[in-house]
Amino acid sequence: MLEITLRTLAVCGxxxxxxxxxGLPLGIALGRRSFPGRGVLVSLVNSxxxxxPVVVGLAVSMLLFRNGPLGFLGLLYTPEAMVAAQVxxxxxxxxxxxxxxxxxxxENWELEVRTLGIPQWLRLWLLLREIRLGLLAAVIAALGSIxxxxxxxxxxxxxxxxETRVLTTSILMYxxxxxxxxxxxxGAVLVGLTLVLAAALTVVQQGGRR
Amino acid sequence: MTAPGPxxxxxxxxxxxxxxxxxxxxxxxxxxxxxxxxxxxxxxxALAVLGPNGAGKSTLLRSLAGLEPALAGRIERRVExxxxxxxxxxxxxxGSVIHNLRVAxxxxxxxxxxxxxxxxxxxxxxxxxxxxERNTATLSGGELRRLALARAFxxxxxxxxxxxxxxxxxxxxQEALSLDLRRAIAGxxxxxxxxTHDLRRALxxxxxxxxxxxxxMAQVGEREEVLARPASVAVARLVGMAxxxxxxxxxxxxxxxxxVDAQHNLPIEPAPGRxxxxxxxxxxxxxxxxxxxxxxxxGRGEGVAIGKGRVRTVVSDGxxxxxxxxxxxxxxxxxxxxxxxxxxxxxTGDTVTLSLRPEDVHLLARG
Numbered sequence: 227m228l229e230i231t232l233r234t235l236a237v238c239g240x241x242x243x244x245x246x247x248x249g250l251p252l253g254i255a256l257g258r259r260s261f262p263g264r265g266v267l268v269s270l271v272n273s274x275x276x277x278x279p280v281v282v283g284l285a286v287s288m289l290l291f292r293n294g295p296l297g298f299l300g301l302l303y304t305p306e307a308m309v310a311a312q313v314x315x316x317x318x319x320x321x322x323x324x325x326x327x328x329x330x331x332x333e334n335w336e337l338e339v340r341t342l343g344i345p346q347w348l349r350l351w352l353l354l355r356e357i358r359l360g361l362l363a364a365v366i367a368a369l370g371s372i373x374x375x376x377x378x379x380x381x382x383x384x385x386x387x388x389e390t391r392v393l394t395t396s397i398l399m400y401x402x403x404x405x406x407x408x409x410x411x412x413g414a415v416l417v418g419l420t421l422v423l424a425a426a427l428t429v430v431q432q433g434g435r436r
Numbered sequence: 437m438t439a440p441g442p443x444x445x446x447x448x449x450x451x452x453x454x455x456x457x458x459x460x461x462x463x464x465x466x467x468x469x470x471x472x473x474x475x476x477x478x479x480x481x482a483l484a485v486l487g488p489n490g491a492g493k494s495t496l497l498r499s500l501a502g503l504e505p506a507l508a509g510r511i512e513r514r515v516e517x518x519x520x521x522x523x524x525x526x527x528x529x530x531g532s533v534i535h536n537l538r539v540a541x542x543x544x545x546x547x548x549x550x551x552x553x554x555x556x557x558x559x560x561x562x563x564x565x566x567x568x569e570r571n572t573a574t575l576s577g578g579e580l581r582r583l584a585l586a587r588a589f590x591x592x593x594x595x596x597x598x599x600x601x602x603x604x605x606x607x608x609x610q611e612a613l614s615l616d617l618r619r620a621i622a623g624x625x626x627x628x629x630x631x632t633h634d635l636r637r638a639l640x641x642x643x644x645x646x647x648x649x650x651x652x653m654a655q656v657g658e659r660e661e662v663l664a665r666p667a668s669v670a671v672a673r674l675v676g677m678a679x680x681x682x683x684x685x686x687x688x689x690x691x692x693x694x695x696v697d698a699q700h701n702l703p704i705e706p707a708p709g710r711x712x713x714x715x716x717x718x719x720x721x722x723x724x725x726x727x728x729x730x731x732x733x734x735g736r737g738e739g740v741a742i743g744k745g746r747v748r749t750v751v752s753d754g755x756x757x758x759x760x761x762x763x764x765x766x767x768x769x770x771x772x773x774x775x776x777x778x779x780x781x782x783x784t785g786d787t788v789t790l791s792l793r794p795e796d797v798h799l800l801a802r803g
Contacts, residue, residue: 332527341501341521342587343543352539356530 231415234392237305237379238372241312245320245368248313250361253324254353258336271325274318279311280377286311287381303384308392311378316368323367327360328353362431366424373420393419448478450514451627452500452595457509459492459499470495470651472509477595479515482621482628484642484659486635486674491648493631497521497597500629515594518544524600526584528572533564533583536572540587558590561620563612578609582616589620596621598630602637614640635676639663647671663726669800672724678769679725682802685715694723694797700764703740705794720802729796730770732759732778732788739791747786757782763790 256268288294290302301307335356339349354361376394383390385399393416400409457472470492477483477500487493498504500511501521513519529536537555546554559565562582567575575583581601588596601617602610614637621628621641632638638645645662647654655667666672672680683694683702692715694702702723715721731739748767749760757772757779768790772779782788 332525334523334525334527337498337503337521338523338527340503341519342540342591343518344539345543348539348542352529358530 227412227415229388230391230393230396230412231419233305233390234373234394234416235419237308237392238312238369241309241316241372242365242369244309244313245316246365249317249320249364249368250324250354253321253364254328256321257325257328257331268325271318271321275322277315277318278377279315279371279375280381282314283311283378283381286314286378290382302382303386303390305383305390307382308379308390311382312372312375315375315378316372319368319371320364323360323364324357327357327363330360331356359431362427366427366431369423369427370420373423374416448481450476451479452477452519453512453514454500455509455512457499457511458507459495459504460507461495461504468492468495468651470499470648472496472653475646475653475656477627477629478644479594479625479627481644482630482642483644483646484638485629485631485646485648486633486638487648488674489633490650492651493648494524494599496648497599497629497631500595501597513595517594518591519595519597520588520591520593521597522581522584522588522599522601524603526580528575528580528583530572532569532571533575534559534568536583537587537590540590544591554590554592558586561589562586562616578605578613581605581613585613585617585620593626596626596628598628600632601630602632602634610634610637617641635674645675647674649674664796665798666724666800669722669724669802672722672798672800676726677724677798678727679730679766680800681723681725681764681766681768683721683723685717685719685721685799687717692717694721694799696723696764696766700743702742702792702797703794704797704799715799715801722800722802724798724800725768725792725796727758727769727771729792730768731791732761732770732772732782733791739793739796741789741791743790744787745790747782747784747788750782750784752779761788761790 256264256271286307287302289296290299290307291297292302301310339352344352374394376398379390379392380395380398383392383395385391385395393412397409397412397416400406400412454472454475457470457475459470461468468490485493485496495504498521499506501519502511503521529539534555537558538551541551541554556565559568562585564579564582564586567579567583572580572583585601602613605613618641628641630638630641639659643659644657645659646656647662647666649670654671655662662671663675663677666675666677669680681694681696681702683696685692686695686701692704694704696702704723743763745761745763745768747759748762749758751758752774755774757774759770759772759782760767761770772782
């Protein structure tokens with residue numbers, strides 16, 4: 227059980243890190259700049275926020291099938307494939323919420339920073355500090371969605387014991403096997419994990435507010 | 437002989453110069469164009485930019501700050517130190533007041549001690565030292581404005597651009613802030629431009645005035661010059677020359693008068709050192725007289741009596757009493773200090789004698 231929990235955390239952790247690394251700059255860019263095609267990108271992101279995970283899983287599987295376009299990578303039924311599917315699920319959430327937080331900034335913020343002659347690196351830090359509430363909301367939403375997601379990881383991971391079995395897929399498996407005591411125990415671990423992580427992030431999010 | 441006073445505008449060096457500037461902004465309501473052939477912000481001086489809403493005051497300020505791309509022309513910075521701007525709606529960065537000032541100085545390559553000293557001085561100047569550790573989210577509008585000013589001053593800017601600095605403050609707040617601002621500016625070499633629709637507040641700070649009308653620079657000059665000699669009727673109205681009397685120039689003896697009607701005329705005489713208005717007899721003109729230059733009753737033989745009038749309105753705001761006097765069928769306006777002398781006894785219906793100094797009558801072309 228510990229091994230499954232740790233694997234869950236590892237897969238979700240990597241996926242979250244990748245989603246944040248790609249999603250934050252994208253969200254900030256979409257929120258601050260205007261360019262042709264921005265509207266299309268924003269609506270794409272917004273619909274991605276509600277994309278059914280199982281369909282994402284199906285799409286990634288088809289890409290990774292041995293005779294699929296990315297089949298040569300041999301990634302199907304590996305943790306890397308699970309990370310890829312989860313990144314696709316989390317990315318729109320990170321981009322969408324970051325974009326909304328940046329958009330809610332005072333329009334004079336940018337001018338203020340420019341007239342004060344604040345160096346570029348510090349501007350980014352100030353911006354992140356400014357949107358930290360939205361930022362942590364994005365982290366909470368992304369982590370929650372990939373931690374509790376089952377369809378996509380099942381499709382691309384295959385729930386292989388010792389390799390790609392995570393909390394959600396094993397809960398599903400034990401339920402189907404009728405071993406409800408195992409399913410319930412793993413379910414409790416998952417819920418506990420979600421609660422603890424969300425609580426920790428909430429403390430960080432609300433910390434600076436007085 | 438006059439004692440040598442502070443340097444006049446002509447002797448000061450320019451800190452920021454705009455030449456042949458054209459800025460165009462298009463919005464839903466149409467295209468707006470600002471044209472400024474020449475404008476200088478002088479070190480150690482303050483320029484008030486006056487104009488009605490939509491005249492382009494804020495656009496001018498933003499282009500001087502380098503925030504508005506110019507279609508043509510150029511803005512020259514003749515100084516090393518930064519150009520700081522305080523917006524009409526200032527934005528505070530998330531965090532404490534003192535964090536905001538430190539962040540503002542982060543681009544200046546200053547020593548830790550220097551940053552500390554500047555931050556402390558700026559907080560003191562604007563009376564917000566006690567708020568140093570407060571989160572900016574909890575500041576009132578007035579405190580936020582003081583923070584923005586302190587932040588700008590901490591930069592020790594060579595040019596300071598202020599957009600409606602007294603907006604949305606109550607009367608006491610405006611008074612206090614304008615005094616603090618004056619104190620902070622005094623003794624520095626900062627070149628200030630202040631945009632405001634409040635003439636009296638502008639005059640508290642400014643030694644020069646620029647008047648913008650519909651995107652065009654209608655007049656730029658020393659404050660007293662613009663107040664006493666506005667370039668047009670529109671400028672006259674904007675700078676508080678409330679009495680504009682239609683008449684016609686006529687010769688009288690050696691000099692000229694403005695004939696208002698059969699019974700009333702106004703003496704005119706160019707002030708020493710000023711060129712004669714140069715209106716030929718028979719020219720229709722507006723005779724402009726600032727309210728504070730029109731005197732009620734000839735007290736100590738000051739000025740020339742222009743006849744009697746009947747008091748029509750007496751309105752006091754507790755500090756000044758505005759008196760409307762019917763003269764030649766027009767209601768002329770003058771001010772008295774509340775609670776003193778004539779202001780205590782004057783009442784509607786009184787007959788008063790009006791007087792003025794001929795050089796205080798400013799002629800503008802009419803028709």
